[in-house]
Amino acid sequence: MTAEIFQRARRPEQKLQRQDAILGAARDLALRDGVRNVSLADIAAQIGIHKSALLRYFETREQIFLELTAEAWRDWAHYLHAGLDAAATGSAALVADVFARSFSDRPLLCDLIAHTPLNLERNVSPEAVRRYKQVSLGVVNEAAVLVHRVLPELTLAECTEFVATVASLAGSLWQIANPAPAVAALYASDPALAQACVDLMPRLRRTAEVLLAGLITSRNPRSAQR
Amino acid sequence: MTAEIFQRARRPEQKLQRQDAILGAARDLALRDGVRNVSLADIAAQIGIHKSALLRYFETREQIFLELTAEAWRDWAHYLHAGLDAAATGSAALVADVFARSFSDRPLLCDLIAHTPLNLERNVSPEAVRRYKQVSLGVVNEAAVLVHRVLPELTLAECTEFVATVASLAGSLWQIANPAPAVAALYASDPALAQACVDLMPRLRRTAEVLLAGLITSRNPRSAQR
Numbered sequence: 001m002t003a004e005i006f007q008r009a010r011r012p013e014q015k016l017q018r019q020d021a022i023l024g025a026a027r028d029l030a031l032r033d034g035v036r037n038v039s040l041a042d043i044a045a046q047i048g049i050h051k052s053a054l055l056r057y058f059e060t061r062e063q064i065f066l067e068l069t070a071e072a073w074r075d076w077a078h079y080l081h082a083g084l085d086a087a088a089t090g091s092a093a094l095v096a097d098v099f100a101r102s103f104s105d106r107p108l109l110c111d112l113i114a115h116t117p118l119n120l121e122r123n124v125s126p127e128a129v130r131r132y133k134q135v136s137l138g139v140v141n142e143a144a145v146l147v148h149r150v151l152p153e154l155t156l157a158e159c160t161e162f163v164a165t166v167a168s169l170a171g172s173l174w175q176i177a178n179p180a181p182a183v184a185a186l187y188a189s190d191p192a193l194a195q196a197c198v199d200l201m202p203r204l205r206r207t208a209e210v211l212l213a214g215l216i217t218s219r220n221p222r223s224a225q226r
Numbered sequence: 227m228t229a230e231i232f233q234r235a236r237r238p239e240q241k242l243q244r245q246d247a248i249l250g251a252a253r254d255l256a257l258r259d260g261v262r263n264v265s266l267a268d269i270a271a272q273i274g275i276h277k278s279a280l281l282r283y284f285e286t287r288e289q290i291f292l293e294l295t296a297e298a299w300r301d302w303a304h305y306l307h308a309g310l311d312a313a314a315t316g317s318a319a320l321v322a323d324v325f326a327r328s329f330s331d332r333p334l335l336c337d338l339i340a341h342t343p344l345n346l347e348r349n350v351s352p353e354a355v356r357r358y359k360q361v362s363l364g365v366v367n368e369a370a371v372l373v374h375r376v377l378p379e380l381t382l383a384e385c386t387e388f389v390a391t392v393a394s395l396a397g398s399l400w401q402i403a404n405p406a407p408a409v410a411a412l413y414a415s416d417p418a419l420a421q422a423c424v425d426l427m428p429r430l431r432r433t434a435e436v437l438l439a440g441l442i443t444s445r446n447p448r449s450a451q452r
Contacts, residue, residue: 036344114344117401117409118262126408133412133419165433168393168398176394182352183343186359193359207391211433214440225333 020058021047023071026064027108035065035111050201062123069116072109072133076102078138080146089151092212095150099163100205103170105163107178110200140164151212158215166208173198242246245283247273249297252290253334260336261291288349295342296361298335298424302328303365306372313376318438325389326431329396333404336426339397366390377438384441392434399424 025046029038040061044051058064083098103110112120121129144159151159177200179187187194251272255264266287270277284290294386329336338346347355370385377385403426405413413420 017285050280114340114398117342117405118340121409126412129409129412130416130419133422137419137422161432161436165395168395170400172398173342179343180348183347183355186352186355190356193356193363195419196359196363206387207437208443210387210440212440213443214436214438217439217443220434 015057022054022057022064023068027061027068030065030111031108035115036193059125059128060123062126063121063128065112065115066120066124066132067126068108069112069120069135070132072106073136076106076109077142079105080143084146084150089150089152091150092216093209094207095147096208096212097165098207100201103166103174103204104201107154107174110170113167113180114175116171122154130170141169151216153219154215155219158219162208162211162215165211166204169207170200170204173200173203177203242281248280248283248290249294253294256291256294256337257291257334261334261341266290268301280408285354286349289351289354291338291341292346292350292354292358295338295346296358298332298338299362299365300336302332303368305331306369310372310376313388313447315376315378317376318442319435321373322431322434322438325392325434326427329392333400336396336400337404339393340401342397366393377442379445380441381445384445386435388434388441391437392430395433396426396430399426399429403429422424 022043026038026043029042029046033042038061040051040054043061043064044054047054072216079102080098083102084095087094087098116132119199121132124132140160140163143163144156147159147162148156154162176196177198181196187197248269252264252269255268255272259268264287266277266280269287269290270280273280284293305323305328309328310321313320313324322413347358361415366386366389369389370382373388374380374382380388402422403424405423405434413423
């Protein structure tokens with residue numbers, strides 16, 4: 001990627017191409033260094049332009065990451081479809097497994113989830129927040145419909161509750177599972193403290209299983225005996 | 227609080243008194259403005275001293291907030307004892323209610339939970355992280371023992387799982403329940419987007435109930451019929 005593509009974009013497709021290059025650079029850096037460590041200057045340097053040029057395409061650093069979050073949610077929904085569209089009715093264990101993998105295979109999405117309310121939604125225009133929310137709510141509702149098809153004994157509202165809870169947990173557990181280097185060294189040196197660390201995939205799958213068992217039991221106590 | 231108490235602390239009790247004044251100022255500001263908005267300079271200004279004087283007592287801004295997090299966990303454990311020490315065996319609904327209130331009544335603790343792995347543990351010495359982890363792990367284990375006494379059909383490990391999951395959720399849901407002013411305005415103006423907002427206490431209580439029902443069902447399927 002070179003600076004020359006950042007000469008003035010005259011046609012809409014050129015503008016889109018430039019936006020994609022910025023998003024790609026931000027994505028690569030965030031995956032390598034963590035969202036918290038990537039500045040607007042880092043993104044600009046990665047593509048070889050000045051950061052003022054970058055602000056022709058995005059409002060702020062946070063808007064770039066909010067766009068990446070929306071993109072990551074859409075990709076996540078595709079994965080859920082692939083994993084659950086053909087699932088047999090009643091496969092709660094499969095739902096838990098697919099949800100756990102959908103997050104543990106997507107480190108950038110997990111990292112972004114914690115940053116969204118804390119940082120990203122705080123430094124963009126209301127219109128950018130509105131567009132983001134429409135995507136994230138749409139995707140959560142789409143995921144809830146998928147769960148509802150596999151587990152029709154739950155209401156759609158309960159499926160939405162499940163999806164939102166697992167997504168929140170994925171965001172907070174990922175931060176704990178990926179500690180700062182000094183904290184990781186401390187865990188390695190002191191087995192008593194290592195209890196505080198988390199293995200994301202098994203922990204999310206287990207919690208998803210427990211949540212589904214609890215929702216099914218609350219709805220229909222007899223089903224717990226199956 | 228005035229600058230005069232910040233003349234050189236000669237005796238250990240004077241040093242403790244000064245540390246308390248700094249922690250008190252940080253606590254007040256964080257409750258008013260949110261943890262993310264409070265800088266070292268803000269804390270220093272609140273007590274009327276220069277921030278270099280503050281660094282005689284704490285390593286960094288983050289160490290001040292990590293101390294407040296440890297203090298908030300200890301206070302939280304006292305609340306759980308008050309709510310659960312006299313609880314009758316089997317009161318899962320009471321456990322869920324006490325846990326939900328223990329977080330929703332403690333906005334500073336909830337705000338700090340999200341900041342701990344994301345920011346606080348990243349800008350302090352390994353020794354400060356170690357001291358903090360000893361407090362937080364000790365308190366989580368203490369809470370798990372309390373839950374285990376009320377719900378002895380669960381293993382102690384399952385009770386720890388419950389406590390850690392509700393605490394993680396409290397941290398992430400609090401950030402969603404307390405959005406930036408511009409996001410709150412958006413929710414108020416657009417009922418379709420308001421679905422993304424969360425009412426912390428009922429949401430936490432409901433999820434705690436579902437988790438306990440799921441854990442109890444997984445352990446002992448017949449108990450779900452009670």
